[in-house]
Amino acid sequence: MSETSNVDLVIRGGIVLPMDDRSAFEGDVAIKGGEIVALGADLDFAASEEIDASGRVVLPGLVNAHTHECMERGWFEDLPFDVWLNDHALPKDRAYTPADQRAAALLNQAESIVSGVTTFVDMFRFPGEAASVAVDSGLRAVIAPQLIDSTPGVGETLETNLAFFEEWHGAGDGRVSAWFGPHAPYSCSGEALAAVGEAARARGTGIATHLAESRWEDSSIREKSGLSPAAYLDQVLGLGADVLVAHAVHVDVADIQLLADRDVAVAHCPTSNMKLGNGIAPIPELLEAGIRVGIGTDSIMTNNNLDLFEEMRQAALVAKLRREDPAVLPAWTILEMATIRGAEALGLADKIGTLEVGKRADLILIDLDRPHLWPLHRSESGFGNLVEHLVYSARASDVVGTVVDGQVLMADSTLRTLDLVEIRRVVQQQGDDLLRRAGAEAVVLERLGRRQL
Amino acid sequence: MSETSNVDLVIRGGIVLPMDDRSAFEGDVAIKGGEIVALGADLDFAASEEIDASGRVVLPGLVNAHTHECMERGWFEDLPFDVWLNDHALPKDRAYTPADQRAAALLNQAESIVSGVTTFVDMFRFPGEAASVAVDSGLRAVIAPQLIDSTPGVGETLETNLAFFEEWHGAGDGRVSAWFGPHAPYSCSGEALAAVGEAARARGTGIATHLAESRWEDSSIREKSGLSPAAYLDQVLGLGADVLVAHAVHVDVADIQLLADRDVAVAHCPTSNMKLGNGIAPIPELLEAGIRVGIGTDSIMTNNNLDLFEEMRQAALVAKLRREDPAVLPAWTILEMATIRGAEALGLADKIGTLEVGKRADLILIDLDRPHLWPLHRSESGFGNLVEHLVYSARASDVVGTVVDGQVLMADSTLRTLDLVEIRRVVQQQGDDLLRRAGAEAVVLERLGRRQL
Numbered sequence: 080m081s082e083t084s085n086v087d088l089v090i091r092g093g094i095v096l097p098m099d100d101r102s103a104f105e106g107d108v109a110i111k112g113g114e115i116v117a118l119g120a121d122l123d124f125a126a127s128e129e130i131d132a133s134g135r136v137v138l139p140g141l142v143n144a145h146t147h148e149c150m151e152r153g154w155f156e157d158l159p160f161d162v163w164l165n166d167h168a169l170p171k172d173r174a175y176t177p178a179d180q181r182a183a184a185l186l187n188q189a190e191s192i193v194s195g196v197t198t199f200v201d202m203f204r205f206p207g208e209a210a211s212v213a214v215d216s217g218l219r220a221v222i223a224p225q226l227i228d229s230t231p232g233v234g235e236t237l238e239t240n241l242a243f244f245e246e247w248h249g250a251g252d253g254r255v256s257a258w259f260g261p262h263a264p265y266s267c268s269g270e271a272l273a274a275v276g277e278a279a280r281a282r283g284t285g286i287a288t289h290l291a292e293s294r295w296e297d298s299s300i301r302e303k304s305g306l307s308p309a310a311y312l313d314q315v316l317g318l319g320a321d322v323l324v325a326h327a328v329h330v331d332v333a334d335i336q337l338l339a340d341r342d343v344a345v346a347h348c349p350t351s352n353m354k355l356g357n358g359i360a361p362i363p364e365l366l367e368a369g370i371r372v373g374i375g376t377d378s379i380m381t382n383n384n385l386d387l388f389e390e391m392r393q394a395a396l397v398a399k400l401r402r403e404d405p406a407v408l409p410a411w412t413i414l415e416m417a418t419i420r421g422a423e424a425l426g427l428a429d430k431i432g433t434l435e436v437g438k439r440a441d442l443i444l445i446d447l448d449r450p451h452l453w454p455l456h457r458s459e460s461g462f463g464n465l466v467e468h469l470v471y472s473a474r475a476s477d478v479v480g481t482v483v484d485g486q487v488l489m490a491d492s493t494l495r496t497l498d499l500v501e502i503r504r505v506v507q508q509q510g511d512d513l514l515r516r517a518g519a520e521a522v523v524l525e526r527l528g529r530r531q532l
Numbered sequence: 533m534s535e536t537s538n539v540d541l542v543i544r545g546g547i548v549l550p551m552d553d554r555s556a557f558e559g560d561v562a563i564k565g566g567e568i569v570a571l572g573a574d575l576d577f578a579a580s581e582e583i584d585a586s587g588r589v590v591l592p593g594l595v596n597a598h599t600h601e602c603m604e605r606g607w608f609e610d611l612p613f614d615v616w617l618n619d620h621a622l623p624k625d626r627a628y629t630p631a632d633q634r635a636a637a638l639l640n641q642a643e644s645i646v647s648g649v650t651t652f653v654d655m656f657r658f659p660g661e662a663a664s665v666a667v668d669s670g671l672r673a674v675i676a677p678q679l680i681d682s683t684p685g686v687g688e689t690l691e692t693n694l695a696f697f698e699e700w701h702g703a704g705d706g707r708v709s710a711w712f713g714p715h716a717p718y719s720c721s722g723e724a725l726a727a728v729g730e731a732a733r734a735r736g737t738g739i740a741t742h743l744a745e746s747r748w749e750d751s752s753i754r755e756k757s758g759l760s761p762a763a764y765l766d767q768v769l770g771l772g773a774d775v776l777v778a779h780a781v782h783v784d785v786a787d788i789q790l791l792a793d794r795d796v797a798v799a800h801c802p803t804s805n806m807k808l809g810n811g812i813a814p815i816p817e818l819l820e821a822g823i824r825v826g827i828g829t830d831s832i833m834t835n836n837n838l839d840l841f842e843e844m845r846q847a848a849l850v851a852k853l854r855r856e857d858p859a860v861l862p863a864w865t866i867l868e869m870a871t872i873r874g875a876e877a878l879g880l881a882d883k884i885g886t887l888e889v890g891k892r893a894d895l896i897l898i899d900l901d902r903p904h905l906w907p908l909h910r911s912e913s914g915f916g917n918l919v920e921h922l923v924y925s926a927r928a929s930d931v932v933g934t935v936v937d938g939q940v941l942m943a944d945s946t947l948r949t950l951d952l953v954e955i956r957r958v959v960q961q962q963g964d965d966l967l968r969r970a971g972a973e974a975v976v977l978e979r980l981g982r983r984q985l
Contacts, residue, residue: 102980150907152906152907152917152920152921152925153909153916153917153918153920153921153924153925154909154916154917156862156863156917156920156924157858157859157860157861157862157863158858158859159857159858159859160858163858186903186906186907189903190903190904193903194904294856350849352853353849353850353852353853354848354849354852354858354924355852355858356852356853356855356856356857356858357856358853358856359853379904379925382924382925383904383920383921383924383925384904384924384925384927385904386904386927389842389927393849395807396803396806396807396846397806397853399806399807399808399809400805400806400809400811400812400850402809403747403809403810403811404612404809405610405611405612405613405616405807405808405809406610406611406612407610408610409609409610410609410610448956449929450639450642450643450646450952450955450956451643451647451832451836451837451838451839451928453605453639453956453959453960453963454603454605454639454959454960454963454964455960456606456607456964456967456973456976458973458977460977460980460981461980462980463606463607463973463976463977463979463980464605464606464607464609464976465606467605467606467609467836468605468606468836471606471609471807471835471836471837472605472606472832472835472836472837474837474839474842474927474928474929475904475927476927476929476930477929499903502903503901503903503906506906506907507906507907507908510906510907511907511909514909520909520911520916523909523916523917524911524913524916526916527555527913527914527915527916528913
């Protein structure tokens with residue numbers, strides 16, 4: 080580039096890892112109108128803002144393919160699954176209010192920005208609150224209202240989902256996508272699933288759901304329908320490329336073939352699957368079948384944070400454990416799952432997931448000046464252990480800058496669109512209030528009592 | 533305390549979690565001569581130094597029960613176990629020099645201090661270098677030279693171990709303990725193991741080793757001896773309360789009973805066991821048998837960091853996964869394993885592991901002003917999700933202060949005993965040199981080539 084021209088933002092002198100077929104190089108990224116307009120060494124642009132990325136990795140922003148924006152971190156822990164679900168999680172969902180959900184969305188989106196997540200898929204209550212916060216936070220969001228009709232009052236309905244779609248789809252200059260979010264084959268009736276499928280397809284938007292998470296789900300769906308959860312969902316909802324399923328732990332060879340045939344995408348949530356004692360999804364087999372797989376943290380109830388670096392590592396580790404093979408799911412594939420493969424799973428690969436001219440500028444800066452990222456191999460051929468550092472050693476707190484759609488959401492570890500001091504106050508107050516209102520304080524106090532003995 | 537008296541250090545106004553039978557309280561910790569002399573609210577002491585701990589948790593320093601101080605982070609990744617061991621790890625060990633080991637010790641100890649690890653067990657080469665760095669860094673160290681006689685030139689010998697003991701045991705005002713470190717039942721001859729047992733017992737010091745890590749070890753020891761690895765080690769080395777074994781993945785009911793009968797301690801390294809595809813140690817069963825169990829990161833070759841918070845979480849998650857039971861190994865037990873149970877495993881529970889008057893002052897400060905640790909429950913009865921936050925959401929970078937033996941090694945995230953800028957320079961240079969000298973650069977370059985395709 081010899082000609083100086085004006086752009087909005089230049090990220091200067093970083094180690095750029097575009098996550099396409101190019102290897103990492105030292106150079107700049109130029110952004111105009113929210114779009115990447117150039118990548119290379121010593122770009123000759125005049126920019127409204129320059130960010131110094133020296134000593135930092137410039138990576139596509141991470142895609143959190145499955146979460147629920149909530150506040151119940153560390154409340155219901157170390158409990159048998161049925162007690163957790165029926166005695167605590169569902170009654171608490173019934174107590175949720177829009178004010179709770181606004182606080183939860185602020186907490187989750189602030190944590191996402193500081194953790195390097197630029198796009199997230201959210202399934203929970205009062206989706207308008209999450210969408211409204213996303214418009215302000217600057218994040219890219221896929222929001223699927225969590226529709227439940229088996230237990231009245233704990234989830235959203237087809238009517239609220241339709242109203243949400245009308246009001247919010249495409250908001251924030253297209254950053255917010257409104258999807259449909261039937262909770263699971265066991266918590267939605269066949270009629271509800273069919274109606275959701277019809278409504279989503281009439282509008283050309285996506286469907287996020289949970290599938291094959293637990294042994295209990297598997298046996299109860301088989302008992303009810305004579306089919307596996309995947310086959311049942313195909314029968315009642317209709318599986319297709321517009322469906323993103325979280326978990327896919329208990330799937331057999333026929334299920335995997337079905338998911339591949341229908342081009343269904345999968346959100347892998349290894350920490351949540353471990354913490355609830357549900358098992359390990361057969362990710363290498365899903366990838367071999369050609370299925371699009373992203374990585375999700377699941378909610379802070381079952382994770383308990385939104386650290387997608389940790390989740391990448393967990394995805395690699397559980398695969399090696401399950402196969403008893405240290406070579407399976409190497410670091411490069413894992414990093415793809417958190418970026419471009421995640422974008423593919425959400426149907427957004429034409430816009431995000433790699434750093435390429437013409438794509439939206441969703442990227443993060445990772446500081447390498449941390450002891451746990453030393454030493455770094457560097458040669459004429461490239462950086463020999465950079466990807467391995469990002470997958471096997473880095474953590475969310477190494478992220479120091481976050482850009483979405485060309486807007487700087489965090490620079491030098493300082494948030495620009497959200498006020499952390501105010502969010503902490505709101506979350507603490509609203510969280511305490513929800514804890515008491517939902518009758519959940521007894522749970523933490525009882526645990527405290529046992530610990531003191 | 534109504535009378536003002538002089539102490540060396542007071543940690544003021546933190547949320548103190550002593551990890552004995554008391555629950556967390558807001559207050560101070562007073563330290564004199566390296567010892568905790570008082571804990572409570574509003575202590576009336578004049579101190580040479582005061583550290584403001586408001587908004588921070590004051591926790592016993594973490595015990596890393598098993599590592600190898602090395603520099604090979606992200607070099608040999610995603611490889612079959614035999615290729616990793618025979619083609620890369622062992623040849624590289626042969627290339628190690630004392631200068632390499634000094635750089636490795638600086639890197640590992642700096643990372644440990646910033647990560648909240650106050651005591652570590654190290655097994656590797658040129659132990660005098662590690663001990664010398666520990667004297668300077670201020671950390672508490674158990675150093676067991678890694679003795680290997682099956683493959684000459686890749687490990688230490690009984691002679692170097694004896695010389696190390698004579699020179700370094702008790703150094704750093706008693707912070708450095710010299711142990712014996714026979715590598716494993718398969719890499720040491722029966723004669724070497726017997727000689728080590730005799731030498732260690734004659735000196736009243738401990739023995740660190742690896743046991744029952746892989747299926748391959750299990751079958752090869754059974755083939756050689758007709759015994760399980762645990763029974764074989766009991767026969768040749770003699771198991772006892774002075775033995776700390778890392779891994780204990782492939783142990784059956786009889787092995788567990790043997791380890792319990794002999795009062796052997798175990799260092800649990802879940803990330804390493806997953807990453808190498810070795811399996812999950814039966815920790816709940818070991819604890820139920822009364823065995824002392826601590827948590828170790830293992831080396832940065834197989835982890836790839838020294839984040840004991842992440843390792844705590846991993847210990848909880850793999851247990852829940854293995855048992856398909858979310859209630860097993862609750863957060864409190866896990867936090868004990870990283871503190872007091874770890875101290876017990878090292879035979880140091882009379883000195884460290886809890887915050888009690890009369891114990892050595894090894895403690896860390898954890899900053900709660902991070903979105904991933906919100907909201908925090910607080911009531912008259914105590915902090916209802918504090919322990920859960922520390923185990924299920926916190927990370928090494930939340931540690932902002934580290935004190936060992938009453939000496940402040942880090943305050944407000946700034947190291948006092950080590951120079952990070954200089955360490956980065958030394959580690960980068962020495963690491964690059966070792967990579968080339970050991971003929972290992974081809975491995976990272978070959979991986980890079982494959983990734984570009």
